[in-house]
Amino acid sequence: MAQVDTAESGPEGPDGPGGADAGNGRRGRRRVRDIRNLTELKRRLSAPGPWRRGLLTAALSLLLGLVMLFHAGIPNRIGSLGSLVETFLPWLGLLVVPLAAAALLRRSASAAAALLLPVFVWTSLFGGLLTDKAGPGGDLTVVSHNVAEQNLDYAATARALIASGADLVALEEITRTNRDAYAAALAKEYPHHQVLGTVGVWSRLPLSDTRPVDLRLGWTRALRTTVATGEGPVAVYVAHLPSVRVKLDAGFTAGRRDASVQALGEAVEAEPLNRVVLLGDLNGTMNDRALAPLTSQLRSAQGAAGDGFGFSFPADFPMARIDQILVRGAEPASSWVLPATGSDHRPVGARVTL
Known part of the structure; x- marks a missing residue:
């Protein structure tokens, strides 16, 4: 009788798929998996937690x-x-x-x-x-615009300013080239106007006591005038402060502007009339500490009664509010930015309650 082999060799013999080699293979694979699992466990245990990451x-x-x-x-x-x-x-x-x-x-x-x-x-x-903080009412509507020397579309710019319905329009960057053009375009709607140096004011209401404001520059870039309103006289200042630049070798070149801010602040402080409206291109934002001589005594119409940041420059993609309407002795009712003209600045407007 043939002897039966009882070795654990599987149905196909010791060297077949079910034999010792297969068992060794399975044990080897299990060992590899165990090693991988242990490695992953160690990695997870050693990895930083959510409070240690980032x-x-x-x-x-x-x-x-x-x-x-x-x-x-x-x-x-x-x-x-x-x-x-x-x-x-x-x-x-x-x-x-x-x-x-x-x-x-x-x-x-x-x-x-x-x-x-x-x-x-x-x-x-x-x-x-x-949030939109604009409210109803307002006794005086004002607009300020740096019309830009390179802007040659005087007629369209004037039409946009007239369409604002403003009682008073302040312009900056007036030149010998554009002065007469704006005077002619605005004359019908604004019979009263004054231009000193590179700034001017056009008004539906009578103007008086107009004089230059010394910004310590050697030429006129600011004026002061009195506007006769139904609620009494209002001192209006129009200013165009020196430009600032960012240079790699000098940083933020704002020295001349800062000196002019100080001079303008002193003029406003000495103003005898209680009601004051300052309009102009101040080449600075309300966050800039350099404008403290003005912001310490005047309120921003945009901050008090505007909707959003009211960025005005550059016109194509406004990134900063450097064109300002500031008041004292009056309450801003609303403030807004007008559509772009041919200038690199956008006009800004406000209604104030006197």
Whole structure:
């Protein structure tokens, strides 16, 4: 009788698919899987948790929040850096978007928590500007526009200003070339007007006591006049402060503008009339500390009664509100930005209650 082999060799013998080699193969694969599982477990155990991931993103978020919160502490001694940051301060909020994307990509709890600081600070600073604060009424409607020397479409610009329905129109960057053209185009609607140097005012109401304001530049870029309204006289100032530039070798070149702001602030402070309206291209935003000689005694019509930021420059893609309407002894009722003309600035308008 044939002897039966009882070895655990499987149905096909010790060397077949069910034999010892197959068993060794299965054990080897299990061993590899075990090693991989152990390696993955070690990796997970050693990987940083959600509060330890994205620490760089968290640090940048905190830095952004601190810059916005303490922008007034950024020194102006080197290249007027503080004024430069304050000019574009609202735009710093856009940096929250890439930081939030990085926090989401890294699944970082610490970065997400840190983002709360810049979001809170930006909302505290500018959230109020996002609502429409315009109200009814208003005794005097004013418009200010830097018409730009290179803007040769005088007729269309004048039509846009007339269509605003303003009682008083202030123009900056008046030149020998465009002065007579604007005087002729606006004469029918605005019978009273005064031009001194590179600024002028056109009015439906009588003007008196018009004189230049010394901005310490050597030529006239500002004037003061009295407007006779049904509620009494109003002192109106029209100003075009010196331009500022950003240069790699000098930073934010705002020295001449800052000196002119000081001079204009002193003139407004000495104004005997209680009601004051200042219109013009101030080449600075309300956040810029350099405009403190004005903002400390005058209110921004846009900030008090506007809808949004009211950016006016550059006209094609406005990024800053440098064309201002400021008041004292009057209450802004509404403020707005007019459609673009041929200028690189957009006109700005406001209604004020006297």
